Amino acid sequence: MTEAEWLSASEPFRMLQVLIGKVSDRKLRLLGVAIARASWDRLSDERSRRAIEVVERFADHEVDETTLQSFVERAWDVRDEMWDAGPENCDDRLWMAEAAALTASVYEWNGTFHRTGGTDDGYPFRLPSPAHCDLIRDIFGNPFRPVAVDPAWLTSTAVAIAQGIYDDRAFDRLPILADALQDAGCENADILAHCRSEGPHVRGCWVVDLVLGKS
Ligand SMILES: [Zn+2]
Numbered sequence: 698m699t700e701a702e703w704l705s706a707s708e709p710f711r712m713l714q715v716l717i718g719k720v721s722d723r724k725l726r727l728l729g730v731a732i733a734r735a736s737w738d739r740l741s742d743e744r745s746r747r748a749i750e751v752v753e754r755f756a757d758h759e760v761d762e763t764t765l766q767s768f769v770e771r772a773w774d775v776r777d778e779m780w781d782a783g784p785e786n787c788d789d790r791l792w793m794a795e796a797a798a799l800t801a802s803v804y805e806w807n808g809t810f811h812r813t814g815g816t817d818d819g820y821p822f823r824l825p826s827p828a829h830c831d832l833i834r835d836i837f838g839n840p841f842r843p844v845a846v847d848p849a850w851l852t853s854t855a856v857a858i859a860q861g862i863y864d865d866r867a868f869d870r871l872p873i874l875a876d877a878l879q880d881a882g883c884e885n886a887d888i889l890a891h892c893r894s895e896g897p898h899v900r901g902c903w904v905v906d907l908v909l910g911k912s
Contacts, residue, residue, distance in 0.1 A: 700841035704834075707827040716837055717807055721912050724836055725806035726756040727901035731832045733797055734899070736824075741790045745797040748772035752801040753900065765801065772798035789824060796824075831897055838903035842887065846907050850883040859908035868898035874908070 698706070698715050706712050716725075733740065733749045740746050748768040755765045776794045779787045787794075803809045838844065855877040862870050875892035883889070891904050898905075906912065 700839065703839065703841060706830050709825055709829040709833060712830060712833045715840055716833075719840065720807075720837060722804075722806040723756045724901055724906075724912070726752060726800075726803075727899070728832060728836050729800035729803075729806075730756070731836065731899040731901065732829055733800055735828065735832065735897075736793060739790060739793045740797055742775040742794060744768075744771040744775050745794050748801040749797055762804075769798065769801045772801050792824060828897075832899060835896065835898055836901040836903060838891075839887065844885060844887055844903075844907065847883065850878050850881045851908060852877065852881045855881055855908055859905050862902075863900065863905050863909060866900060868896060868902065871896075871898060871902075871904070874904070878908070 698711060703712065703715065730749055730753045737746065740749070748771065751760055751765055751768040754760045755762070772794070776791065776798050779791045779794055784791050855874065858870060858874045858877050862868060862874065871892040875889050878888060878892070888904055888907070891902075
């Protein structure tokens with residue numbers, strides 16, 4: 698894949714093939730969470746949504762594996778109950794419930810994508826969508842043009858703004874982060890343009906992660 702193809706790609710599997718082995722399990726986990734959150738209303742059972750919230754916290758080491766596992770089991774219960782009720786009655790809610798359970802269940806994302814990437818069974822893309830490509834570009838940036846952070850940009854103001862954005866999912870504050878970075882001497886066009894773009898931006902956004910030192 699070329700840089701131009703990456704920027705215009707509409708098939709998530711092809712993009713993942715570029716990334717696998719080069720990015721963290723945390724980032725891949727947050728991608729699964731972002732995809733689930735993009736279809737939040739189609740997660741028809743509260744247990745599926747709780748599992749996604751917990752796996753997001755697990756990505757940042759805020760909950761332990763035992764806690765996650767208990768939510769994973771409940772998420773699988775949802776999937777199994779729907780299956781037992783008759784898959785023909787569930788339309789895509791069954792696949793959404795299954796994707797949520799799988800998203801929460803996976804502990805080694807790089808290895809999993811190695812096994813499933815490039816196939817229709819690859820998840821969390823149970824129902825793959827071109828919109829997922831925008832989420833991939835938000836979380837991973839442009840792998841053909843990696844950006845190195847200058848420590849001088851990481852003023853207490855910029856870091857505090859980025860932390861607030863991360864904690865509150867307040868991505869409407871990204872233009873304020875751009876201003877703070879520019880005040881600190883950042884003139885990187887990719888960073889500034891990303892902060893001032895419409896998005897979508899999600900937890901794991903490459904600029905916010907860059908400022909917070911997350912990978
Ligand atoms: Zn972003």
